[in-house]
Every structure is written in structure tokens, then in C-alpha cells.
């Protein structure tokens with residue numbers, strides 16, 4: 169492919185709640201849970217943040233930090249499972265807020281946690297076909313965890329934005345290939361008008377996350393004839409810190425290759441944002457000529473795999489504030505404040 | 517705060533989303549919200565559309581402990597008069613800012629937030645707030 173990444177940005181809310189604090193409210197063993205999941209705290213959207221405001225924050229960085237002209241963006245796709253409206257696109261709000269509109273294609277996407285990467289694939293296609301100059305794809309979520317559910321410990325908030333283009337002097341990482349693996353698997357879902365998603369417990373592991381992430385990884389390796397040793401960084405969807413590392417071990421990737429892109433231990437599972445934010449964090453530190461494997465996972469179920477190779481432009485073009493630096497600015501809240509901010513009380 | 521009636525809300529999107537104002541090319545003064553006539557130049561003024569800069573500094577601030585309807589659950593919160601880089605002043609809520617850093621002269625940057633969504637079945641009002649940076 170000639171197309172690649174020309175801009176990226178991540179937005180993570182400032183509020184954090186510790187796994188131990190959630191456990192305290194439910195009289196559970198917080199230390200054990202935090203160790204088991206590999207997640208010590210998660211990012212929490214404040215009462216005035218939602219998937220749309222996080223998407224705007226991420227998209228703005230992707231445009232401004234990389235000196236791109238928003239008016240030249242020809243497509244905006246926003247992937248989320250917590251779009252603020254059931255009917256009314258988030259994408260149109262984002263495109264007006266970053267002054268990209270009105271001449272562009274736009275739509276909201278939903279595929280559990282992988283709708284953001286689906287948007288990246290669509291934009292790669294449009295840019296390759298020369299139908300658009302730049303395409304913006306965002307994965308964003310203010311994840312919904314039912315109080316006292318296992319997911320409550322990890323369901324975080326965050327957004328990652330990727331802008332795709334094809335100008336050689338702008339591309340920081342060329343997309344070498346992409347591959348997807350999709351099957352009908354009911355591991356996690358939310359029916360209309362329900363506040364919280366349901367999940368099939370242990371069924372979300374082997375037949376769901378692992379089957380799809382491993383199949384997509386093996387698929388793209390076979391398609392491109394690359395071996396695990398050809399990669400410098402690996403980013404997998406990260407519902408907790410254990411799953412991506414275990415999948416990596418099965419495939420034969422060294423643990424160090426996950427280091428740059430593993431955000432889950434400090435911000436939780438940002439759902440549609442997870443793989444995108446992880447990829448942004450890798451691009452913050454990747455050196456020129458490095459190869460990145462990024463594989464998302466969306467329940468229901470499917471995985472999108474990408475191989476990116478960084479160019480020499482990346483030395484001069486990076487996010488103004490690295491993702492791992494940005495998340496150091498944080499404010500801790502207790503469980504009562506968390507309930508207030510996430511409006512889990514009926515009267516709010 | 518305009519929430520219920522969609523056309524009223526919609527008319528303010530450019531101002532709330534991108535700080536859309538205007539500037540008089542004759543005397544170089546920027547205006548937010550946009551002016552119909554430049555008060556300095558009157559008929560000689562030539563006004564062109566301009567989005568306000570995203571950065572500025574606090575000129576004055578206060579903390580609200582009793583919020584108006586729709587904001588009663590947000591208290592206590594900070595409201596500040598902000599002078600943008602082009603000298604335009606506006607009133608906005610401060611968010612994500614350490615209480616100790618809320619001071620006259622503090623540098624602020626625009627963020628995109630929900631202003632009000634008290635009406636659960638109505639349209640959501642998004643717009644600008646500011647956060648202290650550095």
C-alpha cells in the first residue's frame with residue numbers, strides 16, 4: 169500500500185479510580201483483583217465528557233500536532249459502543265468541531281471494541297482509491313460497566329484518532345497490509361435500551377478474544393510471509409493486561425514488544441479506543457524503519473490486523489505530548505464520586 | 517442556557533464549537549461573539565469571519581457553590597473571564613484544573629465538553645470550556 173498514517177492523537181480523561189477502591193465498595197480483595205487483571209487503575213470520563221468530547225479531543229491533536237489542514241479531510245468515521253445518541257451521528261459533531269466539514273463522508277460505526285480500526289481500514293481503501301486525500305478514523309468509548317460486575321474493574325474511557333493519507337513527505341508509518349477475521353460469536357452484547365452490556369463470562373476468553381486475535385495475527389503473518397522476529401512493536405486489544413500478553417506468548421512474541429503499547433494497566437480497557445490509543449503510544453516512541461503489528465478485537469466477534477512500518481518522517485512528526493506523559497496528569501476519585509460522574513444513580 | 521429548542525441551539529454551534537467570531541480588517545480588532553459593525557471604524561470597518569485562538573489567560577475567576585438549574589450537580593465549579601491571545605475576553609467554565617492553580621494570569625486552553633444535557637430526551641449542548649495548562 170502507498171497509504172499510511174500521517175497523524176494521530178489520543179485523549180484520556182483526567183479522572184482515575186483505583187481497582188482497590190472499586191473492590192473496597194464491594195468488599196472484595198482489591199490487591200488480588202488488580203494483580204489478576206494487571207490493571208491498577210482506570211480512566212473515568214467526567215460528567216461533562218462522553219465518547220463525542222473524547223473523540224473531538226483526540227481528533228484535534230491528530231490534526232493540530234501534525235500541521236494538517238482539516239478542510240482536506242474527506243472522511244470521518246467514529247467507532248464506539250457508547251455513542252451519545254442512539255440516532256444522530258457523533259461523526260457530524262466531530263467534523264464540525266474540528267472544522268473539517270461540510271464536504272466530507274461521515275458515519276458512526278459499531279463493532280464492539282473494534283469499530284475504530286474498521287474506520288482505519290475504510291479510510292485506507294478510500295485513500296488508496298484516491299477518492300479522498302485524508303481520512304480520519306476514531307475509536308472512542310466511555311465504557312459501561314455494571315456496578316459489581318467483573319467488567320467494572322476495567323471499563324475505562326478514552327479515544328484514539330488516526331489520520332490516513334498518501335503523501336510521502338507526511339507519512340510517518342506506511343501501512344504494509346491489513347487482514348480481518350470475523351465470525352458470529354455471542355460473547356458480549358448490549359440490547360437496545362439496556363444501560364449495561366452483558367457478557368458470557370469465561371466464554372469471552374478462548375472462543376472469543378484468543379480465537380480472533382490469534383487467527384488475525386496468523387492470517388496477516390501468512391499473507392505477508394513475515395515472521396514474529398520481523399516486528400519491533402506489537403499492540404493487541406487490551407481488555408485487561410493478561411490477555412494481550414498471553415496471546416503474544418502463544419504467537420512467540422517477546423514480552424518487551426508489548427511494552428510501548430500496553431496502556432490497560434494505567435487507564436483500563438478503553439474499548440473502541442484501546443487498540444487505537446495503544447498504537448498512538450507506540451508511534452510516540454517508535455524509531456524510523458520499525459515494524460508494528462496492531463490487532464484489534466471486537467466482541468461479536470472479529471479482529472482487524474495491520475502491519476505498519478515507520479518512516480524517517482517519524483523523527484520529526486510525533487504527538488506534542490506523548491500519551492504516556494499525558495496520562496500522568498490525573499485526579500483520583502473515590503467510588504461515590506465515580507457513581508456521580510458516571511451517572512449511575514437514577515436521579516442523575 | 518439553550519437546550520430544548522433545536523434551532524436556537526444549532527444557531528450557536530459555530531460559536532460554541534470553534535469560537536467562531538470575526539475581525540475588523542481596518543483596525544485589526546477581533547470580536548467574540550461576532551459583531552455586525554465594528555464600533556471603532558463604523559462604516560469604514562470591514563468584518564471577516566475568524567475563529568478565536570484556543571489559548572489565553574485568566575483575567576478574573578470565581579467559584580460557584582450554588583449552581584443554576586441544570587448545573588446544580590456540578591458544584592462547586594470555577595468560572596473565569598479569559599483573555600484570549602488576540603485580546604478577546606470571554607466567560608467560561610474551568611475544568612480539569614487543580615484548585616491550587618486557579619489564579620489570575622494562569623494559562624488556559626480550550627477543551628470541547630458537554631455544556632448541558634439535563635434534558636435526557638433533548639439534544640445535547642456541546643461547547644467550549646477551558647483547562648489550565650502548564
Ligand SMILES: [Zn+2]
Nearest residue numbers: 540543554557
Ligand atoms: Zn475596526
